[in-house]
Amino acid sequence: MAANTQTKYSVLLPTYNERENLPIITWLLTKTFAENNIDYEIIIIDDNSPDGTLEVAKQLQAVYGEDHIVLRPRSGKLGLGTAYIYGIENATGNFIIIMDADMSHHPKAIPEFIKKQKEGNYDIVTGSRYINGGGVYGWDLRRKLTSRGANFIADFLLRPGVSDLTGSFRLYKKHVLQQIIKATVSKGYVFQMEMMIRARQFGFSVAEVPITFVDRVYGESKLGVGEIIGYLKGLWMLFTSV
């Protein structure tokens, strides 16, 4: 079957100290896209990781080719939200997939996202850990409560009608993502939640697919107290302005 030249998917992979994870996720992504005959590019946005992630990314580009692996490094750790903005400026696909590089988001879910998007011509398909069939593995109680609490407060205050507001495994129509990004002011992890609130404001359609989030094996989470405070500030800003 010939590849569909009309549709291309750009994956945005932000990385900070992911040298062990990047080869595995890249291999699984390329395998998934090839098996499903999907046109794609993977855009790696590395923030000058001290562990040498960029060197690994360069090697992967040599293996898989410049058409499939695009490198968009930045000079320092500037946060997740701005990494996505930088990535999308360089994306050539008409759909954008955002996901983590640490294998917590498994590429096998991508064909399901694409199928769901086509079913209802949805503007956004979001992976959810908190609907039937979804789940979280490997987190301690504190981290589970942080995630549940973050979702609960945002849902209570803003009523967006999406079960997993803080997850980042999502598929967007590119022009939809561009419009939402322009309206979004948050810079850190809170970005994911604000994106959903803005999507609802604009009246975009959102479908959900259950996903299993498995905590990383290699490296560490970058979610610290600063991100949690940033989340609460962002939430308050949305509550008082939306």
Ligand SMILES: Nc1nc2c(ncn2[C@@H]2O[C@H](COP(=O)(O)OP(=O)(O)O[C@H]3O[C@H](CO)[C@@H](O)[C@H](O)[C@@H]3O)[C@@H](O)[C@H]2O)c(=O)[nH]1
């Ligand atoms: N370029 C760049 N990448 C970053 C930065 N901070 C984190 N990343 C990358 O962003 C991804 C997610 O970071 P983690 O540190 O692994 O996040 P987590 O604690 O597992 O958090 C997950 O759950 C959160 C709450 O549900 C989500 O908000 C988050 O997106 C992620 O899915 C990883 O690929 C990581 O390398 C940054 O400042 N710059």
Ligand SMILES: [Mg+2]
């Ligand atoms: Mg992670």
